[in-house]
Amino acid sequence: MNAPLPLAAAPESLLVIAGWGVFPRLVLEGARANGVKRISVLAFKGSTDRATCRAADDCRRIPFGDLALLRESIRASGCARAVLAGQINPLALFRARMDRGMLEEIAALKLRNAHTLFRRLVEDIESRGVEVLPSSLFMGRHIPAPGTLSARAPDAREAADLAYAHTIAMGVCNLDIGQSVVVKDGVVLAVEGFDGTNATLRRGGRLARGAVAAKVAKEGHDMRFDIPVVGTKTIALMRRVGITALGVQARRTLVLDLPAVVQAADRAGIALVAIDTPLQPAPAL
Amino acid sequence: MNAPLPLAAAPESLLVIAGWGVFPRLVLEGARANGVKRISVLAFKGSTDRATCRAADDCRRIPFGDLALLRESIRASGCARAVLAGQINPLALFRARMDRGMLEEIAALKLRNAHTLFRRLVEDIESRGVEVLPSSLFMGRHIPAPGTLSARAPDAREAADLAYAHTIAMGVCNLDIGQSVVVKDGVVLAVEGFDGTNATLRRGGRLARGAVAAKVAKEGHDMRFDIPVVGTKTIALMRRVGITALGVQARRTLVLDLPAVVQAADRAGIALVAIDTPLQPAPAL
Structure with missing residues (x-):
């Protein structure tokens, strides 16, 4: 995943279905x-x-x-490959005015969260002959x-808390809840929900x-959408609320953009580490 | 656990180490x-x-x-059996002025949450010859x-969300995070942290x-302390924020006091259910 796509595999044309923030532009x-x-x-x-x-x-x-307009626009782009990049505010999923097709798709979902919605979207796109690549x-x-x-x-204390x-x-x-937690002295202070x-x-x-805070992707996370992302705003917020270290999941978290985020962390004195995911279960307490 | 203690087993005297709320009085x-x-x-x-x-x-x-005063008071009570009942505000654990003994005990803990602190307290009490009974x-x-x-x-929708x-x-x-979550349409909205x-x-x-909301104890939860409790204030809060159903864990949640809580739920039109936990034996007491 870290390696660039081999040139031979790069498509002639690409459709970027773009949410908010800097992520879609960096994909471009x-x-x-x-x-x-x-x-x-x-x-x-x-x-966007x-x-x-x-x-x-x-x-x-x-x-x-x-x-309906989404499907028509994908077709009109003439692209055979697409990527999804950039978040949609999850509250938009509740607040948007949806057309009949969208409402039907959502009604058919057993679980309605960002993951299930975007997975359904990817299936819909691929059923129309457009391959969705991992961004x-x-x-x-x-x-x-x-x-x-x-x-x-x-x-030492931050390192123990980060692990x-x-x-x-x-x-x-892995329970499909959220991607981040905040910990101090071995106590879980906050867990990301919706x-x-x-x-x-x-x-x-x-x-x-x-x-300290950690952000991860779940095992078997579909990297075509809902990739964990942190950015300079994450660092600015941490500085403001006094969180002194951040552990992102190595090889599976987008740090956008990496040089800018590292610079912001250094200015704030924040420790930023990419953590390899161990395969062991939670520690026995 | 539902059955009253056989009379033959009831101790002559009992020490109730009492936190806040109605729980200690109901234990009495x-x-x-x-x-x-x-x-x-x-x-x-x-x-208290x-x-x-x-x-x-x-x-x-x-x-x-x-x-030191806690140990001396336990000894002075002359009781050979004790129970812990009623919560201590977890923030008090951070804010209290602690004596040297307390600080040493806390420093020796690998994880410092309500569970590890109270478990250590129970060990300390029992090491002095006082048996701690499940409240x-x-x-x-x-x-x-x-x-x-x-x-x-x-x-039907609430029942699916409650399950x-x-x-x-x-x-x-079971990850030792918290005891409650809030869910709607299969989406986890909020998870209890600290x-x-x-x-x-x-x-x-x-x-x-x-x-809807659910509250549970973890597998192997030590029923001598940190028992999940809900009460009339839980129902009043649910009514205020628009949560329409509550599932507590059957046989392992204290509903204080049960008739008053059921009455409050009925007035608020709230569905209150005790849910059997699948896949695990009843806790040993």
Whole structure:
């Protein structure tokens, strides 16, 4: 996953179905660097950065929730390969005005979370002859290998808490709950539910200064969507709430963009590490 | 556990080490109903209800965090059996002024949460020749068997969400995180961390109206302390934040007091059920 896509495998054209933030634009850059010649963007009104559209060869903006228009736009792009990049605010899933097709798709889902919704979307796209590639194919330089990324390494207490937080986050993530936890002195202060990573960091930070946070993907996570992402805003928030170390999952977390995030961590004195996922169960207490 | 303690086994005298709320007083009532003749209370300043003290044959109030005084008070009670009943606000564990003995005990713990602290306390008490009994021994009528407790049964959607919430809560609890979760439409909205059940209900309720909540004990939970408890305040909070159904773990959750909680649930139109936990034996007491 860290290796760039071999040039021979890079498609001539690519459709980027783009949510918010810098992630879709970095996918565009990565795709161009990997030899993709034409890049179309499908953007969502109110979500997708204009910079993402500007970086594309062509861009179409549609409202979130209009499945018929989404399908038509994918077809019209003429691309045989697509990637999903950038989040949709999960609350948008509840608040969007949806067309009949979207409502039917959602009603047919047994569980309705970001993962099941996006998996259904990927199936729908692929059933129309468009292959969905993992966006990580084009993002190798933003996906860290194991090790300390920041200038400051975690101290002994932070290192112990990071290892514990990573293990607990894996357990939580495997229950399909959320991707992040906040820990101090071996106590789980906060667990991500539907509220997302930022709210979880705020809650944990309120309970104790000097806590650590971990963010992971679950085993068998589908890297075509819902990839764990952290960015400079994550670091800024940590600094604000007094969380002093962050452990992301090595090889499976997008750090966007990596040089900027490391710089922000160094300025804040935050220890940033990429942790290899151990295969052992939670420790017996 | 539902059966009252056989009279032959009821101790002559009992020490109730009492935290906040109605739980310790109900233990006193249960102990008297089970034939205990003399009941001493050890109360914590700023935590324990005065009604708990008044119901005892003798009561001593000490500050939380003074381990030397705690040990001396236990000895002075002359009781050979004790129970722990009623919570200590977990934040008190961080904020209390602690004596040297308490600090040393805490420093020696690998993990510092309510469970490890109280387990250590129980060990300390038992090492001084006082046996710690599960408080549930005296609380049979407040520990529900499986079934619907409220007038209103959960509807089909609530029932599906309650089953899912119960399973997820077991998984979370077995990771030593917290005891409760809030779910709607198969999505985990909120997970209890160090912030406690009430904060979790508030967070979940904010994210969606009509959610359900589950509260459980973990497998092998030590019923001598840290027993899951819900009460009328839980129901009042659920009503306020729009959570419409609550599933507690049958045979292992204290519902305090049960008739008052059922009445409160019925007034609020809340469905209250005791859910049998699959795949695990009844806890050894």
